[in-house]
Amino acid sequence: MTQQNPVDYATAIQYQLADICDPYPTYANFNRNYATESTFVTWQLRNIHQPVYTGQTQNNKGIDTPVFQISLFSQSFNDALNLSNTVLQELHGYSGQFGGESGFFIAKADVVWLYNSYDNELGLNQIFLDCTIYVPT
Amino acid sequence: MALIDKVLPGYVATLWCQDDATPTPLTDAQLSTWASQVETIIGTSAGGTGTAGIQVPVEAIPSFGADDASAAYSVAGARTGAKITTQNQVTSLTITAAWNPADTAQLLIRDDGYSGTIIRTYVIAVYDGTDTVAYAFNARVGGLQWDMSPSAEGKFIFTIHPVGGNSYGWSNN
Numbered sequence: 001m002t003q004q005n006p007v008d009y010a011t012a013i014q015y016q017l018a019d020i021c022d023p024y025p026t027y028a029n030f031n032r033n034y035a036t037e038s039t040f041v042t043w044q045l046r047n048i049h050q051p052v053y054t055g056q057t058q059n060n061k062g063i064d065t066p067v068f069q070i071s072l073f074s075q076s077f078n079d080a081l082n083l084s085n086t087v088l089q090e091l092h093g094y095s096g097q098f099g100g101e102s103g104f105f106i107a108k109a110d111v112v113w114l115y116n117s118y119d120n121e122l123g124l125n126q127i128f129l130d131c132t133i134y135v136p137t
Numbered sequence: 138m139a140l141i142d143k144v145l146p147g148y149v150a151t152l153w154c155q156d157d158a159t160p161t162p163l164t165d166a167q168l169s170t171w172a173s174q175v176e177t178i179i180g181t182s183a184g185g186t187g188t189a190g191i192q193v194p195v196e197a198i199p200s201f202g203a204d205d206a207s208a209a210y211s212v213a214g215a216r217t218g219a220k221i222t223t224q225n226q227v228t229s230l231t232i233t234a235a236w237n238p239a240d241t242a243q244l245l246i247r248d249d250g251y252s253g254t255i256i257r258t259y260v261i262a263v264y265d266g267t268d269t270v271a272y273a274f275n276a277r278v279g280g281l282q283w284d285m286s287p288s289a290e291g292k293f294i295f296t297i298h299p300v301g302g303n304s305y306g307w308s309n310n
Contacts, residue, residue, distance in 0.1 A: 063145075095266075096266055105265060107145065136143045137143060
């Protein structure tokens, strides 16, 4: 099997998070959404890495374990906490199709609820979660 | 259906068993038959139908397959000896599960261990979301232990001893 494509990962994460967090909007990165949205979600992908088992055979690879950070922003701390619970309930331990029909199969999603914070300048509560997905490829 | 064609993480394997209190184990031929046999023991979450089976909630599936055994002999005048692979037994599986006193599968296994004579069909299913590969075998339960060490969750440990030399089979959906 071939290495998964970061474009596929990004597309699937956007689809899945938007699905989970509906009706709150989901964006790939923080921008000026805070001016118009009272609650919203952003994500950032990192650590795409599929261990390579041999130096001789390029396709002898293991499970890919990319991580994406989910950042929840809300003017209401209660909304932020509730939204983080929604993400936990829907995503933590999930196994199956990820990213809708055009997505891919994940063996497991593992969510870590990291910490919460408050940005006085923006007036937004923030909650950060890390999600590792295990992708057989 | 096609066989799974990708490297899978170990934890996609799940353990299933027949759910009758007094089950009729599959025959040797049926252990290698997916349709209406093995698939009924595997639940829908791993690609089966689950009409006659239940999941055993294990922490990890131990190594399974056959034990290693060979007869070694030396050959007079030859530089090395030789080995002949002998008919190996099917490996026993020592399984650790987080103990839930109300779990139906664990209660079945506890009763099997108490009986000592019940032969049940077990299936290890590997599932990639679409296709399933299954290793089915008939076994009795022995060596029930409960480990209630206060430093961790309570554990239920038991060993599944396969019956007979041919009592296992591979199949896929």
